[in-house]
Amino acid sequence: MAEMVRLDGITKAYGETVALHPTDLSIREGEFVTLLGPSGSGKTTLLNLIAGSTAPSAGEIWLKGRDVTQVPANRRELGMVFQNYALFPHMTVAQNVAFPLTLRRRPRAEIRREVMRALELVHLPHVAKRKPRELSGGQQQRIAIARSLVYNPSLILMDEPLGALDRKLREALQFEIKKLHEELRMTVLYVTHDQEEALTMSNRICLMNEGRMEQVAPPQEMYFRPATEFAAGFLGVSNIIRVAVEGRGAIRVGERFALSGVPGLTAAPGEVVPVMIRPEAIRLAAGSAAENVLEAEVEDVVFLGGVTNLVVRTGQGERFTVRQLTRRSDAGWQGGMPVSLSFDASDVVPLNGAAPQ
Amino acid sequence: MARQTTIEERVPSAATRLIAWLGYAFLLMPSLVVLPMSFGTGTEFDFPPKSFSLDLYREYFSEPSWVASTLTSLQVAAASAALSLLIGGLAAYGIVRYQFRGKKLLTIFLLSPMLVPTIVVALALYLYLGIARATGTTWGLILCHAVVCVPYVIVTMMAGLRQVDRNLEIAATIMGASWFGVLTRVTIPLLRPTILASGLFAFLISFDEVVISFFVSGVRTQTLPVKMYSTIHWEISPVLAAVSSLLTILSLGICILVAALQKER
Numbered sequence: 256m257a258e259m260v261r262l263d264g265i266t267k268a269y270g271e272t273v274a275l276h277p278t279d280l281s282i283r284e285g286e287f288v289t290l291l292g293p294s295g296s297g298k299t300t301l302l303n304l305i306a307g308s309t310a311p312s313a314g315e316i317w318l319k320g321r322d323v324t325q326v327p328a329n330r331r332e333l334g335m336v337f338q339n340y341a342l343f344p345h346m347t348v349a350q351n352v353a354f355p356l357t358l359r360r361r362p363r364a365e366i367r368r369e370v371m372r373a374l375e376l377v378h379l380p381h382v383a384k385r386k387p388r389e390l391s392g393g394q395q396q397r398i399a400i401a402r403s404l405v406y407n408p409s410l411i412l413m414d415e416p417l418g419a420l421d422r423k424l425r426e427a428l429q430f431e432i433k434k435l436h437e438e439l440r441m442t443v444l445y446v447t448h449d450q451e452e453a454l455t456m457s458n459r460i461c462l463m464n465e466g467r468m469e470q471v472a473p474p475q476e477m478y479f480r481p482a483t484e485f486a487a488g489f490l491g492v493s494n495i496i497r498v499a500v501e502g503r504g505a506i507r508v509g510e511r512f513a514l515s516g517v518p519g520l521t522a523a524p525g526e527v528v529p530v531m532i533r534p535e536a537i538r539l540a541a542g543s544a545a546e547n548v549l550e551a552e553v554e555d556v557v558f559l560g561g562v563t564n565l566v567v568r569t570g571q572g573e574r575f576t577v578r579q580l581t582r583r584s585d586a587g588w589q590g591g592m593p594v595s596l597s598f599d600a601s602d603v604v605p606l607n608g609a610a611p612q
Numbered sequence: 613m614a615r616q617t618t619i620e621e622r623v624p625s626a627a628t629r630l631i632a633w634l635g636y637a638f639l640l641m642p643s644l645v646v647l648p649m650s651f652g653t654g655t656e657f658d659f660p661p662k663s664f665s666l667d668l669y670r671e672y673f674s675e676p677s678w679v680a681s682t683l684t685s686l687q688v689a690a691a692s693a694a695l696s697l698l699i700g701g702l703a704a705y706g707i708v709r710y711q712f713r714g715k716k717l718l719t720i721f722l723l724s725p726m727l728v729p730t731i732v733v734a735l736a737l738y739l740y741l742g743i744a745r746a747t748g749t750t751w752g753l754i755l756c757h758a759v760v761c762v763p764y765v766i767v768t769m770m771a772g773l774r775q776v777d778r779n780l781e782i783a784a785t786i787m788g789a790s791w792f793g794v795l796t797r798v799t800i801p802l803l804r805p806t807i808l809a810s811g812l813f814a815f816l817i818s819f820d821e822v823v824i825s826f827f828v829s830g831v832r833t834q835t836l837p838v839k840m841y842s843t844i845h846w847e848i849s850p851v852l853a854a855v856s857s858l859l860t861i862l863s864l865g866i867c868i869l870v871a872a873l874q875k876e877r
Contacts, residue, residue, distance in 0.1 A: 306786055328785045329793075341783040345801045354797075355787040406787070
């Protein structure tokens with residue numbers, strides 16, 4: 256598919272402080288890419304640079320094969336959805352949605368038709384004559400989405416659009432945005448600090464930290480093969496430990512626990528490297544009889560309903576979080592119990608820094 | 613918007629209310645005295661009037677010099693309100709929406725006519741108009757009034773502009789609106805109550821203005837307050853009571869209108 260957005264070494268600095276280090280990114284037509292990261296990670300800066308609200312300090316922005324670095328915001332043919340909806344309070348819902356079409360001097364009949372079509376897409380054709388303030392937050396954001404897509408912009412930017420809504424509504428709208436994206440094949444660049452939102456909605460996640468792109472990958476890969484300690488820690492619960500490399504793909508975790516065939520391990524023998532193991536990938540057994548296991552003691556048991564989280568501590572003092580499905584037949588884990596841990600080499604993720612592409 | 617009741621919004625006690633009403637009475641007394649007097653008869657100020665009539669109003673409306681100065685005042689007030697809206701509005705837009713060197717200094721400079729004693733401003737304007745050979749002209753008077761109206765317009769417009777969500781302007785821009793398009797389709801419509809309110813204020817300030825007008829107006833451009841002032845000097849006529857009452861009603865009307873506009877926002 257054709258490339259919709261290309262960022263070439265795009266950079267933003269305010270005097271001495273660098274808000275965005277040189278960044279490259281390519282977004283394909285019809286893709287849903289999420290900028291995920293904590294506040295101050297540079298995701299909003301990146302969005303504003305693409306929107307044209309701020310000018311980059313260096314680098315180029317290409318949209319649909321056109322260099323738009325010097326093009327003012329109003330000629331970039333973009334759509335945008337804001338966290339606070341940004342609907343015009345002095346216009347009716349229909350006038351709001353018609354706004355971008357009116358600017359383009361489309362014929363009246365066409366405007367009326369397109370506005371109704373857009374309102375139907377967000378299931379709100381009956382509120383056309385109302386003012387935005389008469390609608391609920393969720394309805395207002397639906398109208399804002401309708402307004403952003405009514406003129407078929409080449410790219411729709413969404414800046415934490417569900418941030419002001421409560422959880423239930425957020426989930427409903429996540430689903431609706433996703434559906435609209437699939438039906439209309441829109442290209443979307445979505446900003447959020449909510450990892451779940453990023454995992455459910457995106458084709459690709461672009462994880463940002465301290466003004467840099469930490470990793471760009473599809474959700475599954477981002478979760479199962481994080482490239483850095485930050486990526487491993489930001490998405491989901493993770494156990495990050497340091498292990499000694501003993502050979503090609505071989506590591507030693509504890510005195511009685513060694514693994515070989517760890518995928519993607521590039522460090523040389525003798526080095527100590529950070530690796531990640533997800534809590535649900537760890538097997539837990541009572542006692543310490545078995546071969547090739549890590550001996551530990553239960554420190555804390557948190558019953559969460561369907562799953563139980565256990566915090567265990569190894570002889571070397573390393574803590575692991577272990578997640579298990581709760582079974583009624585379980586004897587019941589208790590603090591102080593001796594246990595043994597094990598996991599497969601394929602579940603060990605070396606955090607090498609640079610992602611092997 | 614839902615309003616929240618806070619601890620500060622308690623019902624005032626009887627004593628507080630009494631003090632408040634005494635304050636109002638003190639402020640309103642002069643106007644309240646003038647109003648009955650304006651319905652009197654004869655050739656002298658009478659309070660309380662011995663008989664009621666509309667003679668004084670009739671006299672005011674039939675005397676060409678009163679009518680002429682009223683028209684001059686209305687003209688000058690309308691024009692200087694429009695002019696100060698234009699200047700003050702643009703200044704406020706620049707100050708609120710842009711970052712530039714010397715912004716604070718410029719703001720203080722623009723507001724300075726509010727801080728300098730009126731008589732000083734009046735004298736300065738008199739000298740300037742003298743140099744420009746514009747003393748006694750209507751447009752000279754309009755310019756002078758605009759000087760004192762602009763600061764008030766700037767202050768109200770700045771407050772109004774700060775209320776306009778920046779995201780609305782950004783949203784309009786991204787959807788394809790030019791700077792001018794954003795201004796005319798988004799910013800100005802949202803500022804409409806503020807624009808009307810500050811325009812009305814400017815109108816009122818100009819209409820009431822006496823010190824500067826006294827310095828710079830000529831025989832043909834005598835405004836209503838100047839005419840009233842000179843009337844007191846030459847022939848103490850009870851028509852003044854009628855004029856004052858009309859002025860009070862006009863001011864009151866405008867103030868109520870402004871209050872209503874502010875509520876609408």
